[in-house]
Amino acid sequence: MPLVVGVRFKPVTKVYYFDPAPFEHLKLEDRVIVETSRGIELGTVAMAPREVPKSEIKSKLKRVIRPATPVDLLQAEQYKAQEPAALDKCNQLVAEINIPIKVLDAEYSFDGSRLLFSFVSEQRVDFRDLVKELARSLRTRIEMKQVGARDETKILDGYGRCGRRLCCSSWLTDFHPVSIRMAKLQGLPLAPAEISGLCGRLLCCLAYEDEMYAEMKKELPKVGSQVKTAQGGLAIIRGLNIIKQAVLLELEGSDTYVEVKAEEVQVIHGDSKPKGKNERSSEPPQPRPNTTNEQNGEVLAE
Secondary structure, X not given: OOEEEEEEOOOOOOOEEEEOOOOOOOOOOOEEEEEEOOEEEEEEEEEEEEEOOHXXXXXXXXXXXXXXXXXXXXXXXXXXXXXXXXXXXXXXXXXHHOOXXXXXXXXXXXXXXXXXXXXXXXXXXXXXXXXXHHHHHHOOEEEEEEOOHHHXXXXXXXXXXXXXXXXXXXXXXXXXXXOHHHHHHOOOOOOHHHHEOOOOOEOHHHHOOHHHHHHHHOOOOOOOOEEEOOOOOEEEEEEEEOOOOEEEEEEOOOOOEEEEEHHHOEEEEOOOOOOOOOOOOOOOOOOOOOOEOOOOOOEOOO
């Protein structure tokens, strides 16, 4: 298996693999100069040299040029100190040229040959004039990178409703898919204000317990099932409390709802929904309409 070292270029970001030879002695938090597709960069060792399966390596490994020297670190700090002024200059030009973008961050490359501006915009913009003015003023190559709402919040940082620093800024290195299904499974209110983060997107933390909720739900009977209670009466399951492993019952012949442990009921008919309060009458299933696009096989509706 190939020997690699994991290098991170900014805090709380993705770790990239590099060929450490001949610097196999590198340790965590060591600063290194590496060769990247965008030129020479300064990074921090986030994973000490070790062997990994070839399947984890997606492309040819680039090399570690050398451990960073005090001169390298001083140079990086000098360029980093110039970033706030570069950001202010960019914002000034954005206002003068009247471009509908919000510039979030400025980042110099290790040797100062490139300056990357991250921005957000709700529409496509032509920033060629802005790039020309920035290059003329700052005397370096200018790159513009449009980022999404989640990346914007990661850059700006902040605190969530839990009172802790945002996950995306403090430890989350990759954004994972989050769906409204996760909120439904966890019984959360579906109001956007209740399940959205500072970025306006679904809370990342919805995904943390999704697998556990899915596994625990498998142990519970389905909503709508007819059950027999410990007292011998009949009831219909109207809701689930997955964490408590309990079910909400509508007792037969009354408007009473009670919550009991799932182990205290016995399922008689799964998914049985006899006609009753707020229930549809039982009818034979109707044939489903053809909702398939015959040309490309795409299901249009369910």
